[in-house]
Amino acid sequence: ExxxxxxxxxxxxxxxxxxxxxxxxxxxxxxxxxxxxxxxxxxxxxxKQVLPARKLRSMEEFTKRFPDVKEVIVDGTERPVQRPQNRERQKEYYSGKKKRHTCKQITVSTREKRVIIRTKTRAGKVHDKRLLHESEIVQYIPDEVAIEGDLGFHGLEKEFVNVHLPHKKPKGKELTQQQKEENRELSRQRVVCEHAHSGIKRYNCVHSVYRNRVTDFDDQLMLVSAGLWNFYLDAA
Missing domain, CATH: 1.10.10 (Arc Repressor Mutant, subunit A)
Known part of the structure; x- marks a missing residue:
């Protein structure tokens, strides 16, 4: 019961x-x-070892925890929150992307739709790339593990050799046909990350407007929901 x-x-x-x-x-x-x-x-x-890691401390830790992972996808996910009463908190939680007040996390998923790493929940205003940098995740993923992302992480490919992002359209110019094909192929590969987020958000506690007041409770809900999704994948 x-x-x-x-x-x-x-x-x-x-x-x-x-x-x-x-x-x-x-x-x-x-x-x-x-x-x-x-x-x-x-x-x-x-x-049951199905909870995603909150933080990495070394490349050795990644290799030990995820020995079979050779490719990962990073992406941000947001959930709506109630509009804060405080004006400063309204600005902090307002997401320009979603056009509403949200909180967000960055997840690292595998090709099998399993969420293996997730950042701490932050206010919706924080940019995906900044949140990923502050979480210190990418630097502890070995170079032989390919990392795929979207243009929200533009510039990251210049810092890490194993990061693969879509081609960005040059100002005043068009992408070549080959670049468009490469972008489409990358999108087809990255869609599993969206499937992972959809799987987690089967649980309404991380999909509906967040209304609780306990500190870090939203973070715990996201962690448990990701664990339940991973458990479902293992059992399926």
Whole structure:
């Protein structure tokens, strides 16, 4: 029953008022049980080795944790949040890309749609490339592992030899036919990352507008949802 309770919360993201009605206890108990059981679920998924890494400390760590990975895709994903009351926080969380207030993470996925690394959740205003740099992920991925990304990481290919990005259209000029073909091929390869994000967002707790107030709870929800998605892939 406890497993059903926390999986229901992750999948449907009901309010604590609704949970209290469905399970016949007080609203405060509904709140306490969600936070208690989510930590238990996170620990269990960690024991199953399906949680994505939060941070890398060396290339040796990457090789040890992911010995069979030869190619990865990096991309950002955002989720909407309630509009902050504070004006400064409104600016901090406003995403020019989504035209609304969001929070975001960068994920690193494999060809098998498995999310192996994810950054800490940040405000939507932070640019993808800046967030990736601050998270210190790319520098700990070995050179023999190819890294694919989109133009949101433009310039990264000049810093790391294993980064492959689409060709950017020159100002006032057009891409050659070969460059267009290469961009299309890269897009076909990168689409698995979007499939991984879609898999994670099967869980409404990371898809719907975030409404909780507990510090870093959104980060924990994303971590657990990614772990559940990886667990599903392993079981499928």
């Amino acid at each position: 406890k497993l059903f309770y926390i999986l229901l919360y992750c999948k449907c993201y009901p309010t604590f008022d609704l949970l209290s009605v469905l399970f016949n206890f007080d609203r405060s108990c509904a709140h306490d049980w969600v936070h208690r059981l989510l930590s238990v679920l996170e620990t269990t998924l960690g024991e």
